[in-house]
Every structure is written in structure tokens, then in C-alpha cells.
Amino acid sequence: MCRVRGFSKILWCWCAPHVHVANLCSFRALTGHFRFVKRWRRPVERPHSWLFGGKMILDGCAIVVLEVVTPEMRKSTVDCQEESEESGDERRKERPVLAEEQGQDMPVDIGSIELDSDAEEVDLNHCRIGKIERFETLRNVRVLCLRQNVIKKIENLESLTMLQELDLNDNLLTRIENLNALESLEILDLSFNSLRKIEGLERLSKLKKLFLVNNKIVKVEKLEHLQELEMLELGSNRIRSNRLTKIEGLRFLVNLQELYLSHNGIEIIEGLENNRKLTTLDIASNRIKKIENLNHLVHLQEFWMNDNLISNWNDLDELNNAKELQTIYLERNPLHQDPQYRRKIMLVLPWVQQIDATFVRI
Template sequence: MAEELDLTNAHLHSLENVDVHQGLTVSWHSLKGVATISAISCCSPVSAAQAVDLTANRLKEVDPRLLALKGLRSLNFRQNLLTDVSAWDSCSCKGTLEDLEFRDNQLTQIPPLNGFVALRRLEFSYNEIRSLEPVASLSCAPLRELYVAANKITAIAGLSSLTALTVLELGSNRIRQVEGLEAQGALVELWLGRNRLERVQGLGHLTNLVRLSLQSNRLDSMLGLEGCTSLEELYLSHNGILKLKGLDTLTRLKVLDVSSNRLTAVDNLGSLSRLEDLWLNDNQIPTLDGLDTALASQRESLTTVYLHGNPAAGDPRYKEKLLALLPRLAQLDDKVLPSKT
């Protein structure tokens, strides 16, 4: 049985020279120097393949012969020129397909997905899609990862039946409000950077969330995350946040990135005794005075601190003071410090 049909970087405009019916068991990487794919001697049917990878070609449509493949578990159309993949609704592998990727094409719509009962990972990032609604048709699928970054999505919708989701990537869209995540209590990672969010809301019930990205939005406050008590990584850079507030319950935080905001003080971090990485660069923190008190709880945990781009970093004893304050510091700004052992 052919485990994988790999045609990555083959620069194919179509699959017409691939004898799908007779089968192909070699990967594109072993075809270098061969004049045409059709000249290859094949011995195993493509219909037996479990994975087909067509990354980085120039395909403009789905070859009808691919729709007839049975038992397929993974299909990758990444970096092609597809504009319409609605034909995939009639494929023969709905009962087995677990991983489907259409990243970096020219799609304006997510195709119908009725009947894909085994799908666990779905990728539509870097297209021109405006609506998430079609994913609602996956109500019977155990979908765990959904990636629709860098599209034109304006609202989070169609996810109510996807209760098994653990990863949701919607960065670089046009979302103005966090809503429609009421059924996503299993989420572990949520990526909403580079949207148009003005406040944190609709996230308090996500008690299993470990990683959250809200960078490059329009936030002036971080309040609203108090219920996300499992958070270990929180990314809030490039907003307009004025104060460090609402962090008391986030005692598991290991990474806090609030760089490129409008902070004028370091405070309210007392409960974050597990913090390892603290990014405060490019704010308006005036001085290092009081930092020993502000970071007392992190004296033995912090290994990485970024403070450059603040007036405080102009202190002539900047490095010396930080090293004295934080004995485990291994990186200060972009400089890796010499090992103390």
C-alpha cells in the first residue's frame, strides 16, 4: 500500500501527466532529473494512498480523480491557486479524512463539509474567506484544530457544534468582537492577534485556555481574563494598554508579553510567581526605581526580561541593576547573558 503521495514543489499546473489510475508510489523529491511524471514506472495504486501532499504547485482546480480516492487520511493543497473547492463535497473519503489543508490559495468561501465524520484538523489560512458559517456543517466531526488566519472574517460564527476544538487560529482578520465561543470550553490555544478588538470579552469561561494571543488589536485594558485561570502564555503586545490589571487570578502564567503598549508602571504582578518571560519593552516606564518591589515574586523565576524602548532602560547601571535584582536572568532584551555556572 502507498503510504504517501508527495508532489510538493513540483510546479505542476495540473495533474494530467500523473497517472492516478495506475498509481504512483514515489515522492516528487525522487523525480528530479526525470523528464515527465508520466514516464515513471508505477506499481501501487494511488487509491491506496493514505496521504496526498500537493504543497507549492500551481493547481487551479481539484482533479476529479482525487475525489474518487478512498481511505485518504490527509490531503494538503497548501500554496496553490485554487479559487473554488466546492467539488470536494463529493469526495469518497469523507469517512476517513482527518487532516485537510487549503492554506494559501485564493478561496473566497469555505466549501460544504457535510459528512466529514473523521476530520480533526482543518486549515484555510491565507485566503480571502469572509465567513466561518460553513464549518457549522461539521457537527458530527471530532474537529480539534481550526486555522482560518489571514482572511477577511468579520465575526466568529458557526462554531457552536464544534465542542472538541482545542486550537482556534483567527489572527489577521477583521473581527471586532469576541463572541460565539460559548461552546468552546475545551480550547487550549486561541489566536486573535491582528484583528480590530477594542476590549477583552467573551473569554472568561475558557478555563482550559493555556495560550492566548490578542496582540495588535485596539485594546486599552486587559481586564476580562480573570476566569482564564489555566493561562500560561498571554500575548498582548502592540495595543494601547495603560495599566497591568486583572492578573491576580492568572497564577500559572509563565510568559507575559505587554510590549509596545502605554504602560507607565510595573505593578500588580505579585501573584505571578511562576513568570519566566516578561516583555515590557517599548512602553513609557520612566525609571527602574521600585522594580525590586514590583518583581519580588519573580526574583527566582524570571529568566527573560525585555525593557528596552523605555526611559528606564537609559539608566547607566541598567544591566547591573537587573542582574542584581533577578539572579536567574539568562536574557536581557536581545542579549543572551553569560552562564553563571
């Protein structure tokens, strides 16, 4: 075992069925209960364990899983996270910084890193870069990864007009800005930052995938120009007692195929009338009491509705038109307590192939 940012990492060639994956890098396929995942990340939740910090990354040919937290530890972990959100700033002010820690936290000058001016993919993951600069020489770069650094501002990217993928996951960003020159951008990852608003995306008309996981966004807005968008990830957006509480601002995203809104404070399923191409809808871990306004989603293949407040079996009739539905998650809703839980789902939706983490027996 070795250490990564304070956690132990474990190399897996075979993944256990009950693991929470909130952040994946590129890999070919997964076995067990995991389905094939395209480049980057697909949130996959399982009931019996989860990953501390919710991250899973690729290391060589094996999957790297950060330290798994057991169910018994989960409540205390969540309590610690909530306490950290409310009082973390005060604790940081009170705690003295040791000399050796101060040296470790010093940002790295990107001038000290050798860059290949002809490279099409540049990976500067976890290099402690503090400022985006000196990228003018990257004439051909199409993929730029700046994940897990200490960047506080998006800037100095104007020369990267051919850039198609930009990864700024896990930095210190507070605003989306200075992206207007990146008109060829197709994939943008700004997850695990401290963004409070969706803004500055007006010129990114070719954007197809947008990841804003685990920020502090409380409203879906200013997306009307992203009409080519196919995937939108807004899971785990909350700041203290405020969370993303309403599905809105998606009216113009007519090509949207995957929408992830888990771990927020949404109470009503609404605002999806124009998103008829949706194949994946993840609204797990919210406060929803009724399955509604979904009968037009005839191409839906995966429906993640676990950890909500669904209690009426008649709600499943809303999915009768979703003949392509393969996977449905309803565990840890009130109706999950029904002894005939799986049987009743199969009676209403006989074409479903997987209920929660278990495949349906034919």
C-alpha cells in the same frame, strides 16, 4: 528567490538574532537567539529589524522569512500602514480593477478541490477559497487549515464534531459565529482578519489556545466560559486611533499560562489577579508607565515589557517573587538609557538568564 503574496521569501536554515516573528507554523527548533517554539506561533521581537507584515512560515524543512525591513525603513512602513487603515477603502474604490487582476481575485469553488474523506489533517492553505462548504465528507478530520484564503464568513462546519484545531488565519472574516457544534475544538486561530468583537465562543469549553492577532478588537470580553484556556494572543489589535486599552475579562481564565497583548494601547497592568499560572506575559509596545500588580505571578518565566514608558528602577521589585523568571525585555524604555542598565537588572533579578536579546554572562 520566489514570490509569496507580493513579497520575496528567503529560505533560512539559521535565523539571525534580530528578527521579528509574529506568525510561525510547526517546526522542531530554532538556533541562535530563538528558543524552542511549540506548534504555531510565538511572537519574538528583536530591536534591529522586523518583518514586513510580521509573518514567518515554514516551507519544507527550512524557515521562510518574508522580506526584512531595516530600521531606517521602519518609520515609513508604519506611516504607510496607518495611512492605509484610514484611507485604504477610498483608494480601493478609486483604483480601476484590471481584467487579469479580476480573474486572479475570483474565489475558488471548493468543489473543484479533491478532499480525502478519511484524512485527519486537511491543509487548504492559500487556495483562494471563498466559502466554507462541502466538508460533510470529512468524517475523521481533526485539524483543518484554511489559512490565507478569502473566506468572509464562518459557516457549514456543523458536521465536523471531531475537529480539534481550526485555522482561519488571514482571511476576510468580520464576525466569530457558527462554532457552537465544535465542542471538541482545542485550538482556534482567527488572526489577521477584521474582527471587531470577541463573541460566539460560549460552547467551546475545551478550547486551550485562542489566537486573535492583528484584528480590530478594542475590548477583552465574553471569555468566562473558556476556563481551560492556556494561551491567549491579542497582539496588534487596533482600528485607526482606537486600540485595546485595558486588560480585562480574564478573571475566569484560571488556567491561562501565556498571554500576549503587545502592540496595543494599554496604560496600566491590571486584571491579572486570578491568572496565577502565567508563565509568559507579553505586554510590549504599549503605553505602560509602571510595573505593578504582578507580585503574585510566581511562575512567570518570560516577561516582555520593551517599548513602554518605564522609568523607575524600583518597579523591578514587583518581580522579586518571580524566581522562575528566565527572560526579561525592557529595552527602549526610558530606563534603557541608563549606562548601568544591564547591571542594575542583574542586581535586582540575579536569576534572570536573558536580558533583551542577549544572554547573561555567568
